[in-house]
Amino acid sequence: MAVIVPSRRVRRTPFSEGVEAAGVKAYTVYNHMLLPTVFRSVEEDYHHLKSAVQVWDVSVERQVELRGPDAGRLMQMLTPRDLRGMLPGACYYLPTVDETGGMLNDPVALKLSEDRYWVSIADSDLLLWVKGLAYAWHLDVIVDEPDVSPLAIQGPKADDLAAAVFGDGVRALKFFRYGYFDFEGTQMLVARSGYSKQGGFEVYVEGHERGMPLWNALMEAGRNMDVHAGCPNLIERVEGGLLSYGNDMNRDNTPHECGLGRFCSTQTAVGCVGRDALLRVAKEGPVKQVRAIEIEGDIPSCDRLWKITAGGKPIGQVTSAAYSPDFGVNVAIGMVRMTHWDAGTPIEVQTQDGRRDAVVHEAFWI
Amino acid sequence: MAVIVPSRRVRRTPFSEGVEAAGVKAYTVYNHMLLPTVFRSVEEDYHHLKSAVQVWDVSVERQVELRGPDAGRLMQMLTPRDLRGMLPGACYYLPTVDETGGMLNDPVALKLSEDRYWVSIADSDLLLWVKGLAYAWHLDVIVDEPDVSPLAIQGPKADDLAAAVFGDGVRALKFFRYGYFDFEGTQMLVARSGYSKQGGFEVYVEGHERGMPLWNALMEAGRNMDVHAGCPNLIERVEGGLLSYGNDMNRDNTPHECGLGRFCSTQTAVGCVGRDALLRVAKEGPVKQVRAIEIEGDIPSCDRLWKITAGGKPIGQVTSAAYSPDFGVNVAIGMVRMTHWDAGTPIEVQTQDGRRDAVVHEAFWI
Numbered sequence: 001m002a003v004i005v006p007s008r009r010v011r012r013t014p015f016s017e018g019v020e021a022a023g024v025k026a027y028t029v030y031n032h033m034l035l036p037t038v039f040r041s042v043e044e045d046y047h048h049l050k051s052a053v054q055v056w057d058v059s060v061e062r063q064v065e066l067r068g069p070d071a072g073r074l075m076q077m078l079t080p081r082d083l084r085g086m087l088p089g090a091c092y093y094l095p096t097v098d099e100t101g102g103m104l105n106d107p108v109a110l111k112l113s114e115d116r117y118w119v120s121i122a123d124s125d126l127l128l129w130v131k132g133l134a135y136a137w138h139l140d141v142i143v144d145e146p147d148v149s150p151l152a153i154q155g156p157k158a159d160d161l162a163a164a165v166f167g168d169g170v171r172a173l174k175f176f177r178y179g180y181f182d183f184e185g186t187q188m189l190v191a192r193s194g195y196s197k198q199g200g201f202e203v204y205v206e207g208h209e210r211g212m213p214l215w216n217a218l219m220e221a222g223r224n225m226d227v228h229a230g231c232p233n234l235i236e237r238v239e240g241g242l243l244s245y246g247n248d249m250n251r252d253n254t255p256h257e258c259g260l261g262r263f264c265s266t267q268t269a270v271g272c273v274g275r276d277a278l279l280r281v282a283k284e285g286p287v288k289q290v291r292a293i294e295i296e297g298d299i300p301s302c303d304r305l306w307k308i309t310a311g312g313k314p315i316g317q318v319t320s321a322a323y324s325p326d327f328g329v330n331v332a333i334g335m336v337r338m339t340h341w342d343a344g345t346p347i348e349v350q351t352q353d354g355r356r357d358a359v360v361h362e363a364f365w366i
Numbered sequence: 367m368a369v370i371v372p373s374r375r376v377r378r379t380p381f382s383e384g385v386e387a388a389g390v391k392a393y394t395v396y397n398h399m400l401l402p403t404v405f406r407s408v409e410e411d412y413h414h415l416k417s418a419v420q421v422w423d424v425s426v427e428r429q430v431e432l433r434g435p436d437a438g439r440l441m442q443m444l445t446p447r448d449l450r451g452m453l454p455g456a457c458y459y460l461p462t463v464d465e466t467g468g469m470l471n472d473p474v475a476l477k478l479s480e481d482r483y484w485v486s487i488a489d490s491d492l493l494l495w496v497k498g499l500a501y502a503w504h505l506d507v508i509v510d511e512p513d514v515s516p517l518a519i520q521g522p523k524a525d526d527l528a529a530a531v532f533g534d535g536v537r538a539l540k541f542f543r544y545g546y547f548d549f550e551g552t553q554m555l556v557a558r559s560g561y562s563k564q565g566g567f568e569v570y571v572e573g574h575e576r577g578m579p580l581w582n583a584l585m586e587a588g589r590n591m592d593v594h595a596g597c598p599n600l601i602e603r604v605e606g607g608l609l610s611y612g613n614d615m616n617r618d619n620t621p622h623e624c625g626l627g628r629f630c631s632t633q634t635a636v637g638c639v640g641r642d643a644l645l646r647v648a649k650e651g652p653v654k655q656v657r658a659i660e661i662e663g664d665i666p667s668c669d670r671l672w673k674i675t676a677g678g679k680p681i682g683q684v685t686s687a688a689y690s691p692d693f694g695v696n697v698a699i700g701m702v703r704m705t706h707w708d709a710g711t712p713i714e715v716q717t718q719d720g721r722r723d724a725v726v727h728e729a730f731w732i
Binding site for chain 2: 002003004005006007008009010012024025026027028029032037038098099104123124125126128129130131132133135136137234244245246247273301302303304305319320
């Protein structure tokens with residue numbers, strides 16, 4: 001594997017010092033910023049994530065802040081999810097689409113107040129789309145990237161660790177809700193959310209200088225909980241069917257193809273850009289969709305699309321894959337045409353190392 | 367240095383196979399795609415670039431295609447450069463700005479015909495900005511990313527190598543002009559341009575499958591010219607004062623701050639988004655601006671902003687730096703306030719390894 005060359009363009013984070021001290025072994029780049037991908041090994045990190053608690057530098061989840069009288073109107077333009085019922089304190093997972101209904105990003109949005117939102121983005125410069133719409137529609141709203149960097153606490157002992165630093169009140173937080181909790185005399189926004197199936201929290205750290213004090217406090221408080229620096233884990237996310245924007249979906253895909261139809265209320269999401277394009281697919285359903293796929297044999301690293309065929313005919317593609325130690329099989333995420341998407345359908349996957357037999361799995365491995 | 371972990375999200379290019387065979391040692395990520403940064407060593411690549419000829423995989427210069435009756439109008443919305451005189455066959459370097467006059471990208475645009483342009487972008491999803499404007503203004507234009515990947519031929523022997531593959535006609539191409547040249551029976555768009563000061567060409571390869579045949583033909587034809595795979599070289603670009611979007615400028619900066627005022631005709635660029643914001647700075651001039659900076663002593667890797675001070679007072683920042691073997695000094699690019707931007711002004715640079723004495727240099731090292 002090649003190394004990554006440092007430059008200012010690939011931004012460091014408020015937690016980079018802690019990440020380096022914890023012995024980060026590999027990175028990727030996400031939203032023009034460093035995202036750790038391996039600490040001990042992908043497998044060791046995986047077992048540890050499922051049994052203990054990890055602190056993740058997910059600063060790469062940059063925020064797009066919408067602030068002003070038209071913030072709510074602009075928010076609804078971004079997504080086919082109906083936001084009328086959204087209240088301050090809520091986190092909403094939002095498919096965001098362009099005028100053709102193609103996915104531009106799949107952020108988690110926080111409503112801070114009636115006229116202020118944070119949109120915590122996946123890997124695309126959604127800021128430019130939001131700014132373009134706000135400008136061209138003459139909306140009364142300021143769109144910018146604030147100095148906010150999420151730090152995640154994930155794993156079965158996440159509640160204990162969060163409580164040790166923020167107090168027991170944090171245990172009462174419901175899934176996809178946030179609250180404000182004291183840390184060394186200042187209030188921090190803590191949400192029950194995160195990019196794993198192990199449960200936990202994301203702390204939205206406001207101000208670069210507050211990063212390392214929080215990192216250090218979590219590491220100190222978690223010493224007897226076997227806390228370790230971690231990061232989104234490829235094996236765990238594929239097992240759990242957590243989609244990754246740019247890997248498993250992009251502008252070519254509608255939310256319905258991504259299995260996100262349950263987040264779309266296209267009929268009532270009045271003002272949503274792309275609503276016209278999505279109305280028909282919302283009614284008829286997609287012709288291809290994300291599926292869990294089990295692949296036989298040894299597989300290489302999934303660094304490119306793997307074509308899926310059936311009897312030599314192309315019927316889809318695998319977009320993420322890994323060997324799962326806990327389930328003893330290769331788990332994968334793919335997009336499969338409706339003719340072959342039923343559970344149990346035998347298919348073939350064309351990797352860069354050759355053809356592998358595979359089968360559409362009934363569900364992800366949770 | 368940490369390694370970079372492969373995933374489909376960080377896209378491979380049509381030339382990745384050739385890049386790997388040539389022994390790439392390091393990458394960065396640029397526009398969600400792999401960009402090689404080192405082959406033999408940064409220093410060895412540098413000397414070779416200045417003395418021979420290199421073939422660069424710069425597929426990361428993704429294209430934003432604008433096609434339709436309103437393509438020209440939309441192009442002028444993107445930039446304060448006056449495009450009225452732009453003709454097919456021309457490449458224009460375009461500062462692109464938001465409504466505040468802040469730099470969103472600094473692409474090279476090609477006018478293919480009256481209603482069709484390619485915008486060859488630096489590292490930000492400019493596509494989303496252009497799509498947002500086109501949609502919200504109801505413009506009659508299609509905006510998309512075509513399957514086009516630039517391959518650069520750079521170095522003093524670039525003309526010889528290009529002529530060996532495309533014929534002697536390519537030698538007559540003027541700077542920042544393009545033409546169509548035959549390669550194995552198909553026409554390829556070749557421009558005299560590229561991200562070095564050594565001269566050369568960029569071939570806009572249409573269609574993924576045409577990548578490796580061209581790569582191999584160039585390597586074969588260049589055998590007696592000491593051709594080698596290369597990439598944009600940090601030392602050479604800093605010596606030459608070639609700015610890098612995300613390193614040396616971003617949304618905080620106006621084109622005038624970046625020394626790009628000569629590309630702005632703000633008075634006559636009617637329709638340019640951000641024109642109002644730029645009119646005053648165009649008249650008064652900026653209060654800080656890009657400068658060449660010479661730094662004393664040993665310097666670490668410039669992976670973050672280095673504050674510039676004078677007598678303890680902050681007066682700017684260094685954004686790129688490297689040791690130059692040819693000039694025997696540390697060359698750097700920085701943004702300096704007008705109080706201290708005159709050539710010869712002594713300043714101090716705060717690196718992560720400590721303070722270094724420095725001086726504003728009269729010009730870049732060319």
